Amino acid sequence: MYNRTQNENGTYNTRCLFCFMTVASDVESDQELDRLETRHVCPERALAELVARGSQTRPFRRALRFVKDWAPGLAERCPEEAAACL
Numbered sequence: 001m002y003n004r005t006q007n008e009n010g011t012y013n014t015r016c017l018f019c020f021m022t023v024a025s026d027v028e029s030d031q032e033l034d035r036l037e038t039r040h041v042c043p044e045r046a047l048a049e050l051v052a053r054g055s056q057t058r059p060f061r062r063a064l065r066f067v068k069d070w071a072p073g074l075a076e077r078c079p080e081e082a083a084a085c086l
Helices: 030-039 043-052 058-070 079-085
Strands: 002-006 012-016 022-027
Touching: 002 030, 012 030, 022 030
Parallel strands: none
Antiparallel strands: 002 012, 012 022
16 A cells, blocks of 8 residues: 655655555656555565464564564554564
């Protein structure tokens, strides 16, 4: 999911609604926005997908703790997923 906004000069910005990162700015066409959004890798969404797979291995837990430290606030945005693995 993305939020697109139009600038005064007619170009567009797009932001990921999962991680709130700006994916692109000052883009001139919808086709270019589609292409850039398709290439975006959202770290929080990727983490949520890993958690949903149910992997409970020790290396996975260590990696999840690292990501939690790396992305403050993740547990608040995804409390069920974070609690299941920590």
